[in-house]
Amino acid sequence: MSGADNVVWLGTPAFPEAARTALADPQLRANLRRATGTIRDRRLAVAAELEDWEELRERAATIKHHTLRHLDHHLLRLEKAVTAAGGVVHWAADAAEANRIVTRLVEATGESEVVKVKSMATQEIGLNEALADAGIRAYETDLAELIVQLGGDRPSHILVPAIHRNRFEIREIFQREMGEWGAPAPEGLTAEPRDLAEAARLHLRERFLRAKVAVSGANFATADTGTVVVVESEGNGRMCLTLPETLITVMGIEKVLPSFADLDVFLQLLPRSSTGERMNPYTSLWTGVTEGDGPRNFHLVLLDNGRTATLADEVGRQALACIRCSACLNVCPVYERTGGHAYGSVYPGPIGAVLTPQLVGVEHAASLPFASTLCGACYDACPVKINIPEVLVHLRAEAVEAERRDRLFPTPEALVMKALGAVLGSPRRLAAVQRLAAGASRLVARDGRIGALPGPFARWSATRDTPAPARESLRAWWRRTRTPTSEDIRTKAEGK
Amino acid sequence: MTMNGRETVLDAIRGALSGVPGSESPDATPLSHGRRVDHAGPDVVGMFADRAAEYRATVVRVPPADVAEAVGRALARTGARSLVVPPGFPEGLVPEGPWSRLADVPPLSIGQLDEADAVITTVATAIAVTGTVTLDHGPGQGRRVLTLLPDQHICVVRADQIAPDVPEALRLLDPYRPLTLVSGPSATSDIELDRVEGVHGPRTLDIVVVVDA
Ligand code: SF4
Numbered sequence: 167m168s169g170a171d172n173v174v175w176l177g178t179p180a181f182p183e184a185a186r187t188a189l190a191d192p193q194l195r196a197n198l199r200r201a202t203g204t205i206r207d208r209r210l211a212v213a214a215e216l217e218d219w220e221e222l223r224e225r226a227a228t229i230k231h232h233t234l235r236h237l238d239h240h241l242l243r244l245e246k247a248v249t250a251a252g253g254v255v256h257w258a259a260d261a262a263e264a265n266r267i268v269t270r271l272v273e274a275t276g277e278s279e280v281v282k283v284k285s286m287a288t289q290e291i292g293l294n295e296a297l298a299d300a301g302i303r304a305y306e307t308d309l310a311e312l313i314v315q316l317g318g319d320r321p322s323h324i325l326v327p328a329i330h331r332n333r334f335e336i337r338e339i340f341q342r343e344m345g346e347w348g349a350p351a352p353e354g355l356t357a358e359p360r361d362l363a364e365a366a367r368l369h370l371r372e373r374f375l376r377a378k379v380a381v382s383g384a385n386f387a388t389a390d391t392g393t394v395v396v397v398e399s400e401g402n403g404r405m406c407l408t409l410p411e412t413l414i415t416v417m418g419i420e421k422v423l424p425s426f427a428d429l430d431v432f433l434q435l436l437p438r439s440s441t442g443e444r445m446n447p448y449t450s451l452w453t454g455v456t457e458g459d460g461p462r463n464f465h466l467v468l469l470d471n472g473r474t475a476t477l478a479d480e481v482g483r484q485a486l487a488c489i490r491c492s493a494c495l496n497v498c499p500v501y502e503r504t505g506g507h508a509y510g511s512v513y514p515g516p517i518g519a520v521l522t523p524q525l526v527g528v529e530h531a532a533s534l535p536f537a538s539t540l541c542g543a544c545y546d547a548c549p550v551k552i553n554i555p556e557v558l559v560h561l562r563a564e565a566v567e568a569e570r571r572d573r574l575f576p577t578p579e580a581l582v583m584k585a586l587g588a589v590l591g592s593p594r595r596l597a598a599v600q601r602l603a604a605g606a607s608r609l610v611a612r613d614g615r616i617g618a619l620p621g622p623f624a625r626w627s628a629t630r631d632t633p634a635p636a637r638e639s640l641r642a643w644w645r646r647t648r649t650p651t652s653e654d655i656r657t658k659a660e661g662k
Numbered sequence: 663m664t665m666n667g668r669e670t671v672l673d674a675i676r677g678a679l680s681g682v683p684g685s686e687s688p689d690a691t692p693l694s695h696g697r698r699v700d701h702a703g704p705d706v707v708g709m710f711a712d713r714a715a716e717y718r719a720t721v722v723r724v725p726p727a728d729v730a731e732a733v734g735r736a737l738a739r740t741g742a743r744s745l746v747v748p749p750g751f752p753e754g755l756v757p758e759g760p761w762s763r764l765a766d767v768p769p770l771s772i773g774q775l776d777e778a779d780a781v782i783t784t785v786a787t788a789i790a791v792t793g794t795v796t797l798d799h800g801p802g803q804g805r806r807v808l809t810l811l812p813d814q815h816i817c818v819v820r821a822d823q824i825a826p827d828v829p830e831a832l833r834l835l836d837p838y839r840p841l842t843l844v845s846g847p848s849a850t851s852d853i854e855l856d857r858v859e860g861v862h863g864p865r866t867l868d869i870v871v872v873v874d875a
Binding site (some may be wrong): 200201202204205215216217218221235236237238239240241242253256257258259261267281307308309310313328329332333336359360363364366367370371374375391393398400401402404405407408409419426427429430433434437441443444445446448449450451452453456458460468472474475477478480523542568577582634 | 669673686689776847860861
């Protein structure tokens, strides 16, 4: 798949090297540990309030999977409903086409600036850069996106792109950059989150009030009514969705839901999984255009950009059910230590490790499926029950296969990886095999290394020594040492 | 354009889904018929008030005769000097006081709304479990911008408008109207994933729940 602009940041090192750099940055690790620890505890508390949480997850997964199996049907229904309500629907096969459509729509308004609501889809296609090339300036309005934009930085988390920055760094960025972009930071700005939020309010106010064009993403769109949903906290979304004359929404084709009634499950699951709130402060729903209220022109751009290639893979397809809550990032032991930049993609963390290689083709992000311990925490946390470990293992086999094709020498690694797939796909089977392997392999290992192996493994083991499996698997170690609260972990890490 | 984006995307989807049997119905989503659990309990009004307050809305419960007075107290607390009253808002609920009154007829400009201190509205429905008020921007609520730019939003919620949970509330809403679900004042979790209130939307949310005397 080509045309993916920002899914993979070209020129960034593969995960292992990038992770090594990140791990050496104590500030980054402290920022991440603090932030993900806070959110993990809150998510667990609000999920536990709903005793049918598991049923809700099951229903959400069922709706998503069934919708994906009939995606063309539901998209056509959506198109019809949006059009009937006065909106205009556009289809974009790849990033370049989506960027062309949006650029043309903005140019038609005669405006040279747009305000933006946080949107993964427009990040993915590199819309801001494409607009800049056409002389159009895009202003991010979500607080974390603003921090990233002002800091000339890259996003590192799908919900809170500036999670790698702490309050002091944010103050520094505001003081240094706000004046360059518009209203400068207030005199004597402190690093109190309340003051930083106030500074963002002041900085963006004028911009909202004079904006004529807004670009947004979408969390959901319902095919029966043509309703589009944006879930947010700050009110910057409401500003962008309400004040401008023209609204352009860029939405991945996988976001469609069959009916308005389906929103009930997702509006219960998403806020709890994402910010750990029972409900986020603001959810906006609109259907086409409304006379005398809000934008007079509404455009919905439906984006493929690698999604249909993902859809074609019956195992990998489930990654398209993702509602971008970010729970899998917040619980991931690898993400917590490396941060998002190491993944080299706008989609970091466990979901990135399965989505990015599929969107761009596994050969272009071959290290990502390996950026995981397969501990399964992401699967447990995922509100739509995406079996991320299963997809990871499936993609590992593909990455190995792709490498084999590349190098044109036969290796049984692909086979081994496929066989592992069956084992690793099931946490219980995995645990059993790991216990077995830890015992058995010690019989063939010398000095803690496994040398030459018999049979089909001979050629594989000829080129590498495999460390003997530890007495205890990382999974088991994680489960044993990973106590329920982040506080315990901190206490442990600091030597009590 | 020859082969347009629409046909390209639809063809690609159909190609990707060639394994799905043609006999499978696209509409009948096979839902798991799990139990529907009541998350609200018997005291729906009490739960709504508690949950809304947890997200830093200021909630009071008053009998019908005292609504205007409660609204007046909320305005006095913030020292509001101007109040937007949307078309269709019940006249009897608007308090007298030292604030100027702005009607949205003819429509107020963005500048006027930006300078207004407060707005008062009714709601379409409310949700107990999440402490949410829902606006459909009909009579008594006004167009969306009215509840966005003034820094204080006061809403009057009748006890019988409070739905126990999200599914019940959604069933009461008209999807063809613009809808806004509001749960507490504007907030952000973007700094160290900790929640602070008060960003772009109204920084003060007052909810007056009208209960039978
Ligand atoms: S994969 Fe699941 S947990 Fe991760 S962001 Fe998507 S929906 Fe959330």
